[in-house]
């Protein structure tokens with residue numbers, strides 16, 4: 120356990136305050152653009168002394184991450200992906216120092232695992248149990264996996280353009296999938312409105328501190344790996360090596376925003392002595408950043424209707440993220456370049472056939488950009504180049520999910536629907552109310568053992584729509600039940616203080632709570648007498664039966680009867 124100081128600095132007014140993952144705005148000026156700051160002297164000192172002994176994963180950099188406990192209990196083995204030296208492309212392009220950061224080898228096969236792992240770890244530390252993401256696929260897949268492990272209910276808003284295979288991959292983790300028949304930017308607006316109405320946390324991309332911070336680890340790993348792989352370099356001596364170029368396929372620009380912050384921090388701590396140039400590659404049909412760059416503008420005009428088959432990269436309105444990247448490129452070098460879908464598909468074949476790397480089209484966009492920049496002489500033969508191979512698509516077996524794994528929101532196309540970055544229209548908001556009803560059945564989980572509560576919570580989250588309440592002991596349970604009686608209580612029998620028997624007796628003796636159905640769960644085997652006594656007042660289940668369909672059937676039946 121390492122408690123370290125994390126601060127949020129407002130990018131607009133400079134106000135600095137203690138970081139909290141649920142604080143979305145500057146208390147001084149209301150700006151949503153906050154940046155994390157740490158004790159860099161302390162981090163430098165610790166890294167010089169301990170880094171070499173730590174496992175090569177994302178958590179080795181925890182002094183510069185917005186979490187207090189690392190690795191978190193829900194880790195899936197995130198980070199520490201290989202930096203591969205190119206074998207054949209390097210010869211074909213006459214670019215001897217070409218490296219590929221193979222992010223396909225992440226737990227859910229894209230670099231979004233970093234984002235989900237750090238964010239969910241930070242949220243878990245604040246006790247959060249429900250959240251929202253909008254996604255073109257990979258963010259939702261990554262968050263789904265970590266949310267499942269953390270016992271967090273996840274609502275994923277996906278544009279209907281996301282391939283079926285990816286949507287099903289999201290659904291199999293038990294995520295609430297909301298399929299929005301609209302562009303990605305519109306899906307984001309709907310998700311934001313949904314989160315606002317329900318008071319839920321939403322990943323706000325480059326405005327969310329844990330999100331940006333997670334992507335820094337790419338810069339840290341790349342520098343360490345380049346240093347170790349270089350024949351003359353010594354790992355324990357400074358400076359480490361930085362590449363001349365970092366290339367990535369870009370949608371909203373979150374990756375490079377985090378990566379450049381990471382390189383800046385390394386520079387500030389004296390680990391590297393220069394900053395790399397940035398190669399931002401976009402799909403031609405959705406390239407607002409490239410267009411703005413070519414026009415010499417610091418602000419990008421949104422593309423209301425992206426025209427690319429590469430849905431992963433379909434952010435039409437990059438907002439301030441572009442400005443931040445523009446400023447970096449102006450200061451430290453680099454460029455913005457667009458490639459056609461066809462060039463990306465061709466690069467996909469080249470990388471699979473020549474490097475043994477099968478990747479999704481979005482990742483291939485970066486390589487198509489590389490090829491273009493080398494041919495144009497923008498990237499020079501002596502330069503060291505790292506390309507982020509950001510994702511690998513894995514189709515899921517379609518028959519195992521059944522039919523009803525998504526909710527649909529269809530946005531009526533009325534007048535003005537082409538207006539740029541317009542606020543959600545009435546039609547959009549009306550559509551929202553069809554996703555989820557106002558009131559879910561309320562289930563109170565009573566168990567003194569936290570992991571047991573999280574297990575039950577997660578089972579309920581993944582099985583249906585419930586409002587889940589939790590009590591850590593009998594007294595709390597009775598108080599909650601009396602104040603606002605739930606529709607069902609799931610009650611642990613063996614608890615210190617007031618045990619399950621006593622809670623049950625008390626519930627049944629008060630008119631306000633006597634009618635509430637109760638499922639008693641127990642780990643110990645009961646005497647015949649105890650069983651008989653309990654059966655008169657509740658359903659009885661043994662721990663270890665939670666995975667059975669019967670448990671779920673029982674819950675549904677009891678709730679239906681209580682109506």
Ligand SMILES: *Cc1c(COP(=O)(O)O)cnc(C)c1O
Pocket residue numbers: 229230231257258368369370371372373374375431432479481482509510511
């Ligand atoms: C998210 C994603 C991108 C775009 O990344 P941003 O930094 O958010 O623009 C590119 N490729 C893949 C595979 C992705 O999942």
Ligand SMILES: [Zn+2]
Pocket residue numbers: 129130131132133134145146147148149150
């Ligand atoms: Zn401010």
